Amino acid sequence: MAMIPRGMQVPARWRLLACGLFLMASCSIAAGADEGIVDVHALPQIEGAVEDISRPDPYSVEYRVPTRQAVTLPAVQKLLSDNGWVPYVMPLEEKSSLLKFRKGRQGLSVHFTQAPGRPDQSVVYYTTDRIYGNVPFPEGASDIVFDGTRPYLGCIAPTPLDATSDFYSSQMAAIGWQKLTPETAARWTRGLDETVPNGLRAFYAHADSKETGFYQQKPVMLTLTRRDDGRTHVDIRVAPFALPGELKADSDLAGLPRPSPTKTAMGLGSASDNKREMSAAAMAELPAVLAFYHRELAARGWHEDGSAPLAPGDEVAIKISSAEETGLLRLGRKYDFTMVSLTAQLKDSALAARAKAKKEADDKFLGDALGAAKQLITADEARRKVQAAALSDAPLNALADSKTPLPLPENAEGVNFEGGEGRLEFSSSSSVKALTAFYRASLKPAGWKEQPSVINQPNMAMMEFSKSGKSISMTVMQMGPKVNVSANGSGLVIAAAKPVEAKSRQAKVVQTKSKEPLTPDPDSALPVPTQHSSTGISSTKFPGSEQSFRTELEASIPAELGEVLAFYRTELTNRGWQEKADGAIVTAERAELAFTSPEGPAVLKLGRARDETTVSLVQRNPQAAAKADIMPKAGQARLMLGNMGPKEASLTINNQTVKIAAGAGGPQSPKGPMLDLPPGKYQYALRLPGRPARTESLTVAAGDAWGLLVGPNGDVLPLQMY
Known part of the structure; x- marks a missing residue:
């Protein structure tokens, strides 16, 4: 940053230019000078100061000095005091590191920092303060507490009472304050109480003035009190009759009432906590604050149970209680504030009732969650059975002209072979049983030897083959209406191989026209013909909720695709669904249509399997998904993780490892970890203590929300939530 050291020699031509600029600038400054704002750039600075000129600001200045903060602070205080600046502190800010000074009707704030990277140097900041309510400081006064916005002044004058009174009589008038009489004060009050034990009191008002900066100034009360040491205590504050007599309620803190206005306020806890506290500095007289709490506490069902012992600083202490809590209200005076302290503590009976209610709620949630999990598992099994029923067990023939080292079945779809990496993937409409039989029958004659496997289920099988030091690992798994086959190993590696894609041989379509028109099943939530060979419906929702995020119907109909398509177009239109023309696909073998339903977007997919x-x-419900906070970000998919097992699990997906605590997604932690992923196919690995990692794959599309739930036995249930 640009710096100019004080005392630096400047070339003559620069001085000449500076004089010209000064003459031009002085004309405009004089025209718009504000006597309430100090020129901080003209203030004295410590010897050796280097001013920062990189960010010119007429209201603040920053300079660096070659001394530590501990040395710089008292040096600046003395420097400013020697130049007529009087230090003071703000009410309730006695421990602030910000220094405050006043000179006439000008104010100044000073603070310090250590120079960056230089503990032996410090930076000093001067900032202007505007004083809106100026009152005189007695010369030589001590213990000065001042706020120029109201105003408030508390100090000790070194002079006796009479001399201090004479000082204020002359100096208040000199800056425009006019002493009030009962007649001139009639607009605010019916009388002036000027009686003070061992002292005197007077009231003043100040008219609006552009020259002195006063605007809508409230009357003030000057109180002078004789001290035992011969000095005089001075107190100037807004006159009580100019303060609000009835206070309005501000926003609650910690669920407890707060009056308005306040200078400071803070709360600890909330309405659901066992203990909560609220404290504030109210800008009102104590009777007005007390009346506020009488009113507000009664309106909230609190009762006053008598006085409590006074603590230091208290003027009022009241015990209060409600049906569930006991509390204590304390009020006191400090400076011109009424200090408020309000605490509330749950009764033992309420604590026990809350604990019981929480346990019952947790038990219910856990029961609902386990019930929902069982329903999801049952629905998933039913869906898999429906999907498996549509898969063909018919023997398979090898696809002709295949360029992969591993034979492909004739109905392989979406083939992706990477010979350099030794990986092969495809899907098929045949069953797991048919595909495993195909590969066992194809590889054995070629000399491949199969290793025993413990995973050989109707919906998933794993096979290991070896031959001449090479190996092939295969996973055959039902994924929705298709079976996914993935293989890898050295037996698939081909040097300099290029990825190839193979197209499946289109199966011959045999469509049998139904004997009678398709009629809707009246008991189905989503339309399905009564002439179905299999059907299943599932929905996803949170326990205790009545709204589903996603409802899916799967069925198999012994009818031509055209007939089924006509049935759904008619039935969905009758239900108020509107078909979207964009992206519609209709062929002899498949159809895919998008709809807009009253609940949200929907998609109909038709295909052919086993005649x-x-x-x-x-059908999706975006409103319910958004309310439950499972709606994915635009263009992405959301993955929600849960763990019903007894031990922590970790899941790695998309190069991210997420820990899933035991019980995540349960009553103690209803929301488990969530991830937002770009659309695509992902491999994920689940790890549990003492068990080998389990690797699975998941394909997500933009707008999808999936749940991965770790079961008590370590199984993973993938579930599309939205």
Whole structure:
């Protein structure tokens, strides 16, 4: 930053230019000078100061000095005091590191920092303060507490009472304050109480003035009190009759009432906590604050149970109670504030009732969660059975002209082979049983030896083959209406191989026209013909909720695809659904249509399998998803993780590892970890203590929300939530 050391020699031509600029600037400054604002750039600075001129500001200045803060602070205080600046502190800010000074009707704030990277140097900041309510400081006064916004002044004058009274009589008038009489004060009050034991009191008002900066100034009360040491205590504050007599309620703090206006306020706890506290400095007289709490506490069902012992600083202490809590209200005076302290503590009976209610709620939530998990598992099993029923067990033939080292079945779809990496993936409409039989029959004659495997289920099988030092690992798993096959190993590696894609041989479509028109099943939540060979409906929602995020119908209909398509167009239109023309696909073998339903977007997919038409109808409810905070970000998918097991689990996906605490997604932690992912296919690995990692895959699309729930036995249940 740009710096100019004080005392630096400047070339003559620079001085000449500076004089010209000064003459031009002085004309405009004189025209718009504000006597209430000090020129901070003209203030004295410590010897050796280097001023920062990189950010010119007429209201603040910053300079660096070659001394530590502990040395710089008293030096600046003395420097400013020697130049007529009087130090003071703000009410309730006695421990602030910010220094405050006043000179006439000008104010100044000073603070310090250590120079960056130089503990032996410090930086001094001067900032202007505007004083809106100026009152005189007695010369030589001590213990000065001042706030120029109201104003408030508390100090000790070194002179006796009479001399101090004479000082204020002359100096208040000199800066425009006019002493009030009962007649001139009639607009505010019916009488002036000027009686003070061992002292005197007077009231003053000040008219609006552009020259002195006063605007809508409230009358003030001057109180002078004789001290035992011969000095005089001075107190100037807004006159009580100019303060609000009835206070309005501000926003609650910690669920407890707060009056308005306040200078400071803070709260600890909330209405659901066992203990809560609220404290504030109210800008009002104590009777007005007390009346506020009489009113507000009664309106909230609190009762006053008598006085409590006074603590230091208290003027009022009242015990209070409600049906569930006991509390204590303390009021006292400090400076011109009424200090408020309000605490509330749950009764033992209420604590026990809350604990019981929480346990019952937790038990209910856990029961609902386990019930929902069982329903989801049951629905998932039913859906898999429906999908498996549509898969073909018919023997498979090898696809002709395949360029992969591993034979492909004739109905392989979406083939992705990377010979350099030794990876092969594809999907098929045949069953797990048919595909495993195909590969066992194809690889054994070629000399491949199969290793025993413990995973050989109707919906998933794993196979290991070896031959001449090479190996192939295969996973055959049902994924929705298709079976996914993935293989890898050295037996698939081909040098300099390029990824290839193979197209499946289109199966011959045999469509049998139904004997009678398709009629809707009246008991189904989503339309399905009564002439179905299989059907299943599932929905996803949180325990205790009545709204589903996603409802899916799957069915198999012994009818032509065209008939089924016509049925759904008619039935969905009758339900108020509107078909969207964009992106519609209709062929002899498949159809995919998008709809807008009253609850939200929906998609109908039709296909052919085993001489029947397969149906997948999915309806989403974005309003329910957004309310439950499972709605993914635009263009992304959301993954929600839960763990019903007894031990912490960790899941790695998309190069991120997330720990899933035991019980996450349960009553103690209803919301488990969540991830937002770009659309795509992901491999994920689940790790549990003492168990080998389990690797699975998950394909997500933009707008999807999936849940991965770790079961008590370590199984992972993937569930599309939205």
